[in-house]
Amino acid sequence: MSQSPILCVENLKKHFVLKHSNALTGREPVKLHAVDDVSLSIHPGEALGLVGESGCGKSTLSRLLCRLVDATSGKLFVDGRDISAMSAAAFSKSPLRSDIQMVFQDPTESLNPRFSIFDLIADPLRQLKRPKNRAEVQARVEAAARSVNLPLELLSRFPHQLSGGQKARVGIARAMVVEPRLLVLDEPTSALDVSVQATVLQLLDKIRHEQGVALLFVSHDLNVVRLLCSRIVVMYLGQVVESGATDPLFHHPAHPYTRALLSAIPTLREGARRERIKLDGDPQSPINPSGTRCRLYGRCPAQQALCNRVEPELRTLPDGRQVRCHFADAPAPPETAPAIDPEITPAPLL
Amino acid sequence: MTSTTPPLLSVRDLTVDFRTRHGTVHVLENVSFDLAPGEIIGIVGESGSGKSVTAFAIMGILDKAARILSGDIRFENRDVMAMSPRARDLWRGKEASIIFQNPRTALNPIRPVGDQIADVIARHTPAAPAEVKARVLQAMRQVRIPDPEKRMSAYPFELSGGLCQRIGIAAALACEPRLLIADEPTTGLDVTTQAVIMDLIRDVARAGNLGTVLITHDLALASEYCDRIVVMHAGHVVETAPVAELFARPRHPYTTGLLGSVPSLVESVHDLRAIPGSLPDLRRSDLPPCRFADRCPRHQPGCEAPGLRPEPAGPNHLVACRYPL
Numbered sequence: 234m235s236q237s238p239i240l241c242v243e244n245l246k247k248h249f250v251l252k253h254s255n256a257l258t259g260r261e262p263v264k265l266h267a268v269d270d271v272s273l274s275i276h277p278g279e280a281l282g283l284v285g286e287s288g289c290g291k292s293t294l295s296r297l298l299c300r301l302v303d304a305t306s307g308k309l310f311v312d313g314r315d316i317s318a319m320s321a322a323a324f325s326k327s328p329l330r331s332d333i334q335m336v337f338q339d340p341t342e343s344l345n346p347r348f349s350i351f352d353l354i355a356d357p358l359r360q361l362k363r364p365k366n367r368a369e370v371q372a373r374v375e376a377a378a379r380s381v382n383l384p385l386e387l388l389s390r391f392p393h394q395l396s397g398g399q400k401a402r403v404g405i406a407r408a409m410v411v412e413p414r415l416l417v418l419d420e421p422t423s424a425l426d427v428s429v430q431a432t433v434l435q436l437l438d439k440i441r442h443e444q445g446v447a448l449l450f451v452s453h454d455l456n457v458v459r460l461l462c463s464r465i466v467v468m469y470l471g472q473v474v475e476s477g478a479t480d481p482l483f484h485h486p487a488h489p490y491t492r493a494l495l496s497a498i499p500t501l502r503e504g505a506r507r508e509r510i511k512l513d514g515d516p517q518s519p520i521n522p523s524g525t526r527c528r529l530y531g532r533c534p535a536q537q538a539l540c541n542r543v544e545p546e547l548r549t550l551p552d553g554r555q556v557r558c559h560f561a562d563a564p565a566p567p568e569t570a571p572a573i574d575p576e577i578t579p580a581p582l583l
Numbered sequence: 584m585t586s587t588t589p590p591l592l593s594v595r596d597l598t599v600d601f602r603t604r605h606g607t608v609h610v611l612e613n614v615s616f617d618l619a620p621g622e623i624i625g626i627v628g629e630s631g632s633g634k635s636v637t638a639f640a641i642m643g644i645l646d647k648a649a650r651i652l653s654g655d656i657r658f659e660n661r662d663v664m665a666m667s668p669r670a671r672d673l674w675r676g677k678e679a680s681i682i683f684q685n686p687r688t689a690l691n692p693i694r695p696v697g698d699q700i701a702d703v704i705a706r707h708t709p710a711a712p713a714e715v716k717a718r719v720l721q722a723m724r725q726v727r728i729p730d731p732e733k734r735m736s737a738y739p740f741e742l743s744g745g746l747c748q749r750i751g752i753a754a755a756l757a758c759e760p761r762l763l764i765a766d767e768p769t770t771g772l773d774v775t776t777q778a779v780i781m782d783l784i785r786d787v788a789r790a791g792n793l794g795t796v797l798i799t800h801d802l803a804l805a806s807e808y809c810d811r812i813v814v815m816h817a818g819h820v821v822e823t824a825p826v827a828e829l830f831a832r833p834r835h836p837y838t839t840g841l842l843g844s845v846p847s848l849v850e851s852v853h854d855l856r857a858i859p860g861s862l863p864d865l866r867r868s869d870l871p872p873c874r875f876a877d878r879c880p881r882h883q884p885g886c887e888a889p890g891l892r893p894e895p896a897g898p899n900h901l902v903a904c905r906y907p908l
Contacts, residue, residue, distance in 0.1 A: 286773040287744075396861060397630075426629040426800060431844035431855040438852045453773055456846040460855070497778040499803040500847045501830060509782075512775055515729070 237313050238274035239415050239447055240298060240333065245271045245307035247293055251520065265520050267293040269471035271307075275415060280441055280448040282458035282479070284494070285468035288519070294468070295417050295451045299335045300324040331361040334408035338420040340400035344392040351388040354378065354407045361411045377410035380444070381436055398429035402436065409440065415447045416440075422457060434461055455498055459483055467491050470519050470528040473547060477554025487550060487561040489535045510534055527558070535560055589660070590617040591794035592641070592762055597654035599633075599640055599818075606866040610636050611818045614654070615893070620761065621792040623785065625805030625826075627841070628815035631862050634798045635684075637815070638764045641796075642681050643671045658762065677707040679762040680755035682784075684770055686747035690739040696750045697723075697735025700757055707758045722753040726783060745776035749783070756787060763788060764796045769804070781808050803847055806830060811899070814838050817862045817874035820893060824900040834896045834907040837875050873904070881906050 245268060252263035268290045275281050285291045296302045300309070300321050308317045311329050324330060334357070337343035344353055354374045364370045378385055381402040392400055401421060408416055418437070422430040438461060441448050452458050458465055459479055466476040467490065475488040486492045493510040512532040522528060527540040539559055547557045599611040611633045618624055626634045639645045641656055643663070656663040658679065666674060683689035691699055700719045704710070710718070723731035726749040739747050748768060755763060765784055769777035785808050788795040799805050805812055805826070812829050814822040814837065822835040833839045842848060843856030860878040863870060872891040876882050885905055893901035 286775060398861075427802070427841065427846075428629060428844045428858040430846070431857040434846070434852050435855060435857070454846070455774075460846050460849070460852040493775060497774040498847065499778075499801065499807045501803045501806050501842070501845060509778065511779070 236276055238276050238310070239312060241274040241310040241313075242298065243272045243308040243310075245294070245297060245309070246305045247290075247297055247302065248305045261521075263521060266471045266522055267519065268297060268304075269522075271468075271471075271473055273466055273473070273476070275447050275449060277414065277447055278441065278445045279464065280438075280450060280462040282462035282465040283449060283451045283468065284453060284455055284458055284465060286453065286494075288470075288516075289468045290471040290519075291451050291468050292419055295335070295419050295449065298449065299333055299417050300330075301335070331357075331411035332413055333415045333417065334411060334413035336404045336408050336416060336418045336421050339424050340397065340404045341392070341424070343404060344400060346392050348391075349388070350378075350383075350390055350392070350395070350403055353392070353403055354388075354410050357407050358410045373410055377406040380409055380440065381406045382432075396429075397425055398432060401425060401429070401433050405433075405436065405440070409444075409446075413446060415449065417449045417451070419451045420453070421450075423452070423454070430457070437461060455483070455495060456500075467494065470517060470522065472528060472557060473555070474529070474557045475554065477552070481552060482554060487554065487556045488558050489533050490529055493534070588619045590657075591620045591622075591659060592618040592796075593655075593657040594637070594641065595655040595657075597637065597640060597656065598652040599636060599645070599654075600650050600652055601646070601648045602650065603648060608865045609818060609867075609870060610649075610865060611640070613892070614815075614818070614820050616813050616820060616823060618762070618794045618796060620794050621789070622811065623788055623795040623797060623809045624811045624813060625797045625799060625809035626813045626815055627799055627802055627805050629841075629862065630800065631817070631865075632815040633818040634800075634815055635766055636818075638681065638766050638796065638798055642675055642679065642764065644675075644681075673707065676703055676760070677758045678760050679764070680758075680760040681764040681766060682748075682751050682755050682768045684767040686744060686751045687739055689751055690747060692739055695736045695738060696742065696747075700735075700750065700754045703754050703757045718757065722757040723750075725756060725787065726750075726753045728753070743776075744772050745780060748772065748780055752780075752784065752787075756791075759791065761793060762796075763793045764798070766798045767800070768797075770799075777804070784808070802841055802845055814841070818865060819874055819903060820901075821875065821904070822900075822902045823893065824897070824902075828897060828900055832897065832900075834900070834902040835875075835904050836879050836881050836908065839908060840878075881908075 247268040248264040248266050250262055250264050254260055254262040271294060283291050297304050303321050308315060311332060316324065351374055354377055355370050358364060358370060358373055375385055378388060383399065383402050383406060387395060387399065422433050425433060434457065437448060440446055450458055450461055463479055465479050465482050467474050469490050475482065475491045486495055493512045496508060496510045514532045516532060517528055524544055525542060527545055530536055530540045545557050545559045547555050549555050550561065595615050597611055597614040601608040601610050614637055626637065628634055640651065690696065697719050700722055701715050704715050704718050719735060720731050723735060728734055728746065728749050768784065769780050772780060797805060797809055809826055811825050813820055816837045822838050833842060840858035844858065849855055858878055863874050863877060871887060872889050873886050876886045883906055891903055893903040896902040896907055
């Protein structure tokens with residue numbers, strides 16, 4: 234893509250210090266590596282999916298990208314402008330704040346129950362855009378409500394009077410009202426029924442195509458990410474383990490963790506059923522991780538002695554995707570999905 | 584299932600109302616299904632369709648506001664609702680068990696997890712402390728908890744979500760029940776953990792010949808682990824069929840609607856088909872015979888006629904619709 238990215242991060246790290254170093258006892262500091270050396274970029278109008286298990290650092294990364302927390306080290310660029318030196322507090326007062334907006338996970342808990350829907354949507358506008366008069370607020374709030382298909386008569390109601398799907402749309406409307414260029418969505422549909430989820434996904438796709446807003450979609454549901462995003466980044470224990478275009482990554486995952494993640498998703502399509510790859514054993518601790526072995530070591534079905542000695546680097550495969558695995562060049566095993574899975578036919582009664 | 588196998592559990596015409604400050608809510612109406620020994624059935628539907636209320640009614644743990652207006656729940660041909668409260672307490676946990684949705688809130692946060700499994704054993708099959716301890720360890724091994732001697736003295740907050748759910752399963756299985764109800768057992772867990780927990784539930788159910796009811800909103804999950812599926816909408820059972828039959832030939836418009844909104848079944852976001860509208864307000868006194876009528880693309884005047892019941896639509900296939908697909 235020739236356009237410069239809206240948001241670009243390089244070698245971003247976020248380490249939470251659990252115990253400080255002690256000069257008397259000579260103790261090293263104890264640090265939780267939530268995000269370790271992540272680089273990525275998001276272009277205008279692009280939809281990027283970020284997936285991984287809970288605890289892999291995807292929520293911390295999305296908060297870093299929104300500048301809600303400060304990074305330990307690394308560089309952040311918005312439109313090519315280096316904002317690494319700007320603190321999260323300073324960023325929230327800068328005009329760039331309205332360019333990157335976040336939609337939070339649980340629409341019930343992220344809306345103030347004492348605000349009317351109108352005030353909930355108007356609040357970011359008043360904070361960030363300094364509207365001239367009430368008429369302008371009114372016009373912009375109504376435009377935002379219309380853009381998410383929220384009936385205008387709901388504006389005078391309160392969150393508890395709305396359904397889950399309507400509250401999810403209020404969450405999106407209050408992000409959209411300040412005309413952002415990037416929406417960061419942290420599991421926006423995980424609390425919704427499938428039928429409601431379908432309408433919210435279609436709404437997000439429409440917003441992206443009609444208004445050119447880039448989306449960073451954080452989710453553990455690869456099936457949802459696949460529908461919405463053109464590129465996917467897979468994280469494991471703070472690191473990016475695989476990233477690339479959606480179709481090749483989904484159909485021929487290169488990293489053993491991506492393969493395991495894909496195989497764990499229940500599916501209704503018989504042809505799409507994959508052989509279950511189990512990750513046995515407990516994950517390594519994100520606290521003071523060893524720098525000399527692969528973080529998946531101990532759970533990986535493809536591990537070899539080398540993986541315990543040398544931590545793999547993120548490298549680029551011939552097809553352009555990035556993988557953090559020593560053995561990712563080996564061709565992925567063919568997807569031998571049986572046409573009819575024995576599990577789908579009722580087992581005989583024992 | 585087939586008429587030759589006597590059902591382990593039989594629910595007939597279960598009708599439940601909730602009395603609230605805002606009026607009477609007609610939560611379940613004429614819910615009927617059977618469960619054979621060793622069979623795994625899935626109850627699926629949107630939130631608010633009455634899945635959990637059905638489970639709680641079977642277990643006898645409904646809220647005080649609930650009133651069972653009619654219905655018959657039989658377990659091994661015994662009338663469960665006619666049991667005295669004391670007999671029902673002894674039945675629950677020993678012969679029938681439930682796994683709850685959120686493992687962290689279902690466990691007592693201030694007691695070690697081993698003690699909480701021991702409670703179930705001590706209640707139903709009292710034994711010497713040493714034997715109770717041995718059985719706690721055995722129950723923990725059965726659900727493949729690594730290092731059970733160490734883990735039994737841990738508190739819930741010290742364990743991961745997946746391990747907490749295994750403790751919940753261990754407690755449910757400790758007295759070797761013959762009926763297991765799993766109410767959204769993997770909601771809130773990661774997909775990889777979900778796969779492990781569901782494999783575990785299926786394995787112990789098959790090994791112990793347990794009749795299992797899996798309550799879930801995830802059709803794909805139900806399709807992988809269940810033999811038969813009961814689709815619920817707004818307190819009605821709208822369709823019941825073996826898994827392969829249901830997904831190959833869904834007959835009720837609500838079932839096809841649900842299938843159309845599953846992300847794994849479509850290639851593009853534009854192919855998703857959401858079900859229009861939302862659940863009807865169950866406080867209405869004039870609820871139509873078919874509670875899906877207002878959302879249904881095939882709605883016809885004949886839908887308003889009273890007396891809609893599930894009718895056979897194929898082998899082991901029941902559908903409650905006058906104009907099925």
